[in-house]
Amino acid sequence: MLKKVTWEITPQRTALIIVDMQKIFCEPDGDLWVPSSRDVIAPIRELAATCRANGVQVIYLRHVVRGDGSDTGRFRDLYPHADAQFARANPAIEVIEELRPEAGDIVVDKLFYSGFHNTDLDAILRMKDIDTLMVCGTVTNVCCETTIRDGVHREYKMIALSDANAAMPYPDMGFGEVSALDVQRIALTAMAYEFGEVTTCADMTQRITAAEAD
Amino acid sequence: MLKKVTWEITPQRTALIIVDMQKIFCEPDGDLWVPSSRDVIAPIRELAATCRANGVQVIYLRHVVRGDGSDTGRFRDLYPHADAQFARANPAIEVIEELRPEAGDIVVDKLFYSGFHNTDLDAILRMKDIDTLMVCGTVTNVCCETTIRDGVHREYKMIALSDANAAMPYPDMGFGEVSALDVQRIALTAMAYEFGEVTTCADMTQRITAAEAD
Numbered sequence: 001m002l003k004k005v006t007w008e009i010t011p012q013r014t015a016l017i018i019v020d021m022q023k024i025f026c027e028p029d030g031d032l033w034v035p036s037s038r039d040v041i042a043p044i045r046e047l048a049a050t051c052r053a054n055g056v057q058v059i060y061l062r063h064v065v066r067g068d069g070s071d072t073g074r075f076r077d078l079y080p081h082a083d084a085q086f087a088r089a090n091p092a093i094e095v096i097e098e099l100r101p102e103a104g105d106i107v108v109d110k111l112f113y114s115g116f117h118n119t120d121l122d123a124i125l126r127m128k129d130i131d132t133l134m135v136c137g138t139v140t141n142v143c144c145e146t147t148i149r150d151g152v153h154r155e156y157k158m159i160a161l162s163d164a165n166a167a168m169p170y171p172d173m174g175f176g177e178v179s180a181l182d183v184q185r186i187a188l189t190a191m192a193y194e195f196g197e198v199t200t201c202a203d204m205t206q207r208i209t210a211a212e213a214d
Numbered sequence: 215m216l217k218k219v220t221w222e223i224t225p226q227r228t229a230l231i232i233v234d235m236q237k238i239f240c241e242p243d244g245d246l247w248v249p250s251s252r253d254v255i256a257p258i259r260e261l262a263a264t265c266r267a268n269g270v271q272v273i274y275l276r277h278v279v280r281g282d283g284s285d286t287g288r289f290r291d292l293y294p295h296a297d298a299q300f301a302r303a304n305p306a307i308e309v310i311e312e313l314r315p316e317a318g319d320i321v322v323d324k325l326f327y328s329g330f331h332n333t334d335l336d337a338i339l340r341m342k343d344i345d346t347l348m349v350c351g352t353v354t355n356v357c358c359e360t361t362i363r364d365g366v367h368r369e370y371k372m373i374a375l376s377d378a379n380a381a382m383p384y385p386d387m388g389f390g391e392v393s394a395l396d397v398q399r400i401a402l403t404a405m406a407y408e409f410g411e412v413t414t415c416a417d418m419t420q421r422i423t424a425a426e427a428d
Contacts, residue, residue, distance in 0.1 A: 001386050005291050073369045077219050078408065113408070117367045142408050146367075149360050153331045155287045162388070172215050173406035174376070175399045185389045186400050192387035194292065194327070194356050 005197050007132055007157040009207045015057040015130045017115060018044060019137030019144045021099050022062055024085060024092040026138065031085050031092065036166040036180055037138045041098050043164045043201045044136050050205050052102065054212040057128060059121070060101050063143065064093050064109040071111050113143045116150040125156070132157040134204055136164035141187040148195050158196030161204065162188050219411050221346055221371040223421045229271040229344045231329060232258060233351030233358045235313050236276055238299060238306040240352065245299050245306065250380040250394055251352045255312050257378045257415045258350050264419050266316065268426040271342060273335070274315050277357065278307050278323040285325050327357045330364040339370070346371040348418055350378035355401040362409050372410030375418065376402050 021044065024030040026037040051058050065072050067087025076082045086093055101107055108121045115121050125133075133156050135144050144165050148158045167184040171177060192198040235258065238244040240251040265272050279286050281301025290296045300307055315321055324333045339347075347370050349358050358379050365372045381398040385391060406412040 001388050003387070074366050074371065074410070077371075078410075112367050113363070114367055141404055146363050149327070149363060152288050153326050153328055153360075157288065157291075170403045170407055173217070173403045174215050174412065175402050175406075178400055178403050182396070182400060183404070186392050186396060188389050189384045189387045189392050190355055190397070193384055196288070196292075198388065 002193075003197075004193065005157075007159065007197055009132065009204075009211045011055040011208055011212050013130050014132040014134065014208070015059050015125065015128075016048060016051045017059050017061060017133050017135045017137075017147065018048065018095075018099065019061045019115065019135060019147060020063050020139075021060070021095055021137050022093050023096055024090075026096045031081070034138050034166050034168045036168065040136065040138075040164045040166045041096070043161075045099055047134075047136070047161070047164065047201045047205060048099070050208060052104065054208050056208055057130060058102075058105040059124070060095055060105060060107045061115045061121075061137070061143070061147070062093060062095065062107060062109050063112075064088055065111055075112055113146040114150045115143075115147040116154065122154060131155075132159065134159045134161055136161040136201075138166045140165040140167040141183050145187055145191060145195075148191060152195045158191075159204070160188060160191045160196065160198045161201055162198050163200050216407075217411075218407065219371075221373065221411055223346065223418075223425045225269040225422055225426050227344050228346040228348065228422070229273050229339065229342075230262060230265045231273050231275060231347050231349045231351075231361065232262065232309075232313065233275045233329065233349060233361060234277050234353075235274070235309055235351050236307050237310055238304075240310045245295070248352050248380050248382045250382065254350065254352075254378045254380045255310070257375075259313055261348075261350070261375070261378065261415045261419060262313070264422055266318065268422050270422055271344060272316075272319040273338070274309055274319060274321045275329045275335075275351070275357070275361065276307060276309065276321060276323050277326075278302055279325055289326055327360040328364045329357075329361040330368065336368060345369075346373065348373045348375055350375040350415075352380045352382075354379040354381040355397050359401055359405060359409075362405060366409045372405075373418070374402060374405045374410065374412045375415055376412050377414050
């Protein structure tokens with residue numbers, strides 16, 4: 001097994017990015033329910049508590065649009081009901097109760113998949129002198145991975161949490177059906193080879209608490 | 215089989231983006247040789263000729279760095295020999311002879327995977343009023359797909375050419391080895407579901423020539 005990079009962790013220069021853990025994706029009656037999102041709620045909640053207790057900034061991303069069609073060109077082409085599904089006024093865009101943001105956490109709304117594109121995320125991170133980002137949430141290969149790709153291009157040290165990213169299966173788009181497990185396996189492999197570090201929540205918990213105890 | 219989008223083609227508003235068909239990736243003695251890149255040379259050459267004859271702009275991307283270490287932070291962390299391998303002065307960064315750029319083509323050098331990040335690609339496309347981009351080259355899921363993700367965020371109508379993108383296999387990064395075929399299959403599926411249209415060179419040739427004949 002090959003591991004290309006292991007970033008040194010300074011809690012005050014590290015953030016946990018919780019991607020799109022919104023009702024629309026994470027509740028069984030959500031329009032775009034990702035079943036495996038249930039499995040990542042407990043690990044994310046636990047790691048977020050560790051972060052808050054050890055000086056690691058917790059940041060939530062939410063996918064939210066105006067709802068009037070003015071900001072959803074290509075996104076609406078790909079998801080025809082996006083204007084209604086992701087409208088600011090729709091309660092489905094809220095973060096699930098189990099992971100409700102706490103005082104001191106930061107929420108960044110984005111119009112598309114990436115947490116960096118046309119948002120103030122980069123400015124917030126620079127103001128706080130944060131250079132290392134742990135990414136978790138839904139879905140592994142789209143909003144999480146696009147944020148990771150955008151982050152490494154901006155010179156952040158990116159970390160994908162292998163047991164706190166949830167993937168979904170795909171229907172046959174011309175190349176056969178793809179299982180959520182295959183999506184997850186290949187996304188994590190490519191991220192570990194091309195974009196940064198991939199590790200578990202337990203490993204990060206250990207490294208954060210060890211660094212903070214120093 | 216599901217197809218989410220089929221963009222209408224206006225040749226004058228369309229470009230062919232040929233990604234990283236450089237000697238380092240495409241020649242058997244290249245440091246980072248991608249064996250399947252040999253299979254996409256002929257389709258790309260043929261489609262590029264059709265584009266030049268029908269008013270579709272041909273644009274090459276090349277991965278090139280200064281070579282002095284000043285512009286390769288995270289990229290060097292992931293590819294420790296990047297400064298030598300991708301240096302401007304290294305002939306390995308040139309486009310392979312079989313696809314040598316012709317008069318009227320445009321070459322855009324980039325520092326990392328994305329054709330858009332910190333380059334003038336977006337400005338060039340806007341100046342030419344181009345809104346639709348066909349993407350081909352190496353490797354499917356990294357430089358090609360990152361450019362596609364960045365393009366759709368900028369509201370371009372993105373097209374991945376299924377038979378003109380070359381993928382490579384991955385070693386075991388903790389989740390088992392991954393074949394080039396699996397990388398290709400899953401990248402094309404995710405691109406067709408999340409980021410734009412996926413189709414063949416033959417289909418695009420037909421649509422470009424039909425539109426130009428109108």
